[in-house]
Amino acid sequence: MHRRTRSRLSLIAAATTLAALSLCPPAAAFPIPVADAELPDLVTVDAIRTHLQNLETIAAYNGGNRATGTPGYDVTAQYVTDQLRRAGYTVTRDHYSFEQWVEHSDPVLTQTAPQHREFTPGDDFLSMAYSGAGDVTAPAVPVDATGADSGCEDADFADFPAGAIAILKRGTCTFEEKAARAADAGAVGAVIFNHGDTPNDTGPINGTVSNPAAIPVVGASTEVGEALLAAGDGLELHLKVDASVEEAHSYNLIAETRGGDRNNVVVVGAHLDSVAEGPGTNDNGSGVAAVLEIAKQLNRLGTPRNKVRFAFWGSEESGLIGSTSYVERLSEKERERIALYLNFDMLGSSNYARLIYDGRNELPGSVPAPSGSAAIQKVFEDYFTARGLAAEPTEFSGRSDYRAFMLAGIPSGGLFSGADGTKTAEQAARYGGTAGEQFDPYYHTADDTLAHINWASIDELSDGAAYAVEVFADSTLPVNGVAPLRARTLAEPSFDRCGDRWER
Template sequence: MPTSQRSPAPRRHLPPAARRLACAGASATLVLGLGLAPGTAHADAAVLPTLVTTDGIREHVENLSTIAEYNGGNRATNTPGYDVAADYVVDQLKRAGYRPKRDTYDYEMWQEHSEPVLTQVAPEQREFSPGDDFITMNYSGAGDVTAAGVPVDYDSTDSGCTADDFSGFPDGAVAIVKRGSCTFQAKTANAAEAGAGGIVIVNNVEGPLNGTVGEESAIPSVGATTETGDALVAAGDALEVHLKVDSSVTTRTSYNIIAQTRGGAKDNVVMVGAHLDSVPEGPGMNDNASGVATILETAQQLAKLGKPNNRVRFAFWGTEEQGLIGSTKYVEQLKQRQLDRIALYLNFDMLGSPNYGRFIYDGRGELEGSLPPPSGSGAIQKMFEDYYEKKNLVTEPTEFSGRSDYSAFMAEGIASGGLFSGGDGTKTEQQVEYYGGTAGIDFDPNYHTAQDDIDNINWRSIDELSDGVAYSVETYADSTLPVNGVAPRTFRAQEFAPARVGDLWLK
């Protein structure tokens, strides 16, 4: 579930005045094992992008689609669809010579059993629609409360962020707070500690607030649109609301699929990831069979190129749609020496959006919504930009906002990057000029719905973005020098056989 788009500045062949984010120079690679640093050859010399074909990726997507179709219509975590999809990935990797492993983890699975309720009871009756006006926070506690609605420092960016905000709060009332500087978990915990019976967290941008409180809360918690929150607050002191959430949390076990090349430097690992699970509502062909199929095909073709300089580790993440759980659990269980061995992480989540764009994660941290990127992330961004610039294709940066599986890697200071074809952001007229498609609608209008099926995959997007995926993997399998300062270790392949010792000739 990656970042939405906000029409950032493009990267393409343009006059200098229009190329505000363009960088000079270019990076490239040669066949694996040559030991040449990026920049020593033209991008056209790369082999992997020619081996990774749209037809090969399409076959994987079709197979994942069939698996979802015959297993409940989805590939959600802890469903037969997920298990059979994982079996498919494992089988394909074994056929290519890998030794894939299931990386298991326990997690708290949150489930909502019926539609939530948010109703204004007084001073007049007003119904709010779930999904349109409000959404239950992930890991919201269950509850059914009818009580006074009380705004808490509503006009402040720190609304509900401290216990002092709830001083004198009426016992059992429903708190109405504004999204702002602290986490939803903190706001909800502060409300519960003050005796609130529930909490409504109001968005500060357009749309209902789709968030999480991190772990099961003591009170029901929902995220509302700005319009919903403002309407409740405008009701005044007589406001009374009915809030109901029907949910539960149970401990479950799931797994990631991890496979790596047999050769390459063990202490300079290039990680490549895509999440394998879908949402329960649909088969998840763009989100994220597109990413899974692309890195699976890349792994299969990479195995044909012989021993790389750097070890490449492919990860097919579980439970992403529940809150990046699989990737987070994986990173959390690594020891520091294992983290230190990871040179960089490449993330590919949604590559076939029907109304697509060509987006590169903001490794320089230039966009307002981006988290501070670890050192080396900007070099990854530039590598992708240079590659597509040589192909005369426009690219744009997309926020590093923490919405996909790169999040846990970035938190550990691991350089990260990747590509994205767009999600729930709206395409502009300018972007239609760049990519085609339709202005005024989302990049993926089927995002997280049953319509995210194989008929709505944009194969042109897959074709263009998969080239970048393959190029990036081949580049960094050869050398990560611009990212982490580790040069190719060509000396390891050279025999140490001197012709003399001191003044004495040996041969």
């Protein structure tokens, strides 16, 4: 009797288990079909336009910009915080300190011999960020200035006369390395001129030596470099950089969904600051507005399977400082919990293209992307294909906040509408707009305003961003296998860019 009862109970338990299992829906196939996605419909152009109008108003009444360390930045942060709190998020300020390079007056570069020639800051040359301060007049000497590795070896400076200004060509090593070797050889200044290998690499170099240099360093155009080399013996220059490095403080804003797997976090980011020259409505009000609206609407879809963390980065325009500080302060366990990073920086360029970050490393200017980045790229590509819209890869060059995540081995991706690059005839045929002009002619100027936003670009790219967030909030299977640990076997990437400034 006892044995028969136990057998019967076992059958009942098994049946109950099977019934319970039958109530559990099977795992959904990856990804969510484009036609079934809800978030792109919830994230509307009208809502993004309202955010952009508000950000531009904040800039207009606070000195004309939203740069880090300004009232415009603080009020922008308060606006984003208020919007997120109304949508049910807890928002934290992630504080950091950094060394901020500050230029106090225009730099000077003048040829004083064998003939006099004035060069114009902005048009002919620019100070490099973290250049040392100095005001020198001295002989100028080329350092292997016809080779791609100019100044990249100690041997290049074997016969360099102490007390001279080094003339160097942009090439294979970083500007920091060139400047340090020049200083070690006794140079009192350095002029690094653009190589001119492509049409976009002929103007003055908007570069950085990354860490404070011992000597003044400027980045000149190809034309200036050629003129200095043609001057021959007896070349003398007056070089002046008036700058200092000061301790500064700022903060990122971080908010995340209440639910979702905390061991498999999808991070979505955009930089909160503008340049000092203007309101930054496209750069990067457009990314902020899109990410903010995605965060607000995601809560309407219920609890995601994966936790989604929204980040609004500070000090991007000063050299990716906010995002870099954030990633570097994460513990290894915290980094391993991040499944992937999505970056949205400039989505409304007036002469736009639909650009997807190059997770497959197809472009020569891209660094090796961490494993899983190609899957992120494919999600965006498949979305635009399903919508009947052309798209193409853009370089992982180090110009935006994905840089720190990639250096940490975290799969990364995102969308971009173009900045100071030039649209080709093929791109104009594909996306419309004007060939031969910049994607955003108003980039980093006072004219980066609502009047110059391309709303078709906002519509298409914000929908693509929303779709990717909805997909990865549900599953990150092809990116990381939803595993807590993942192999990271690629060589460490070495970026040419830190934000908008060239490093080499």
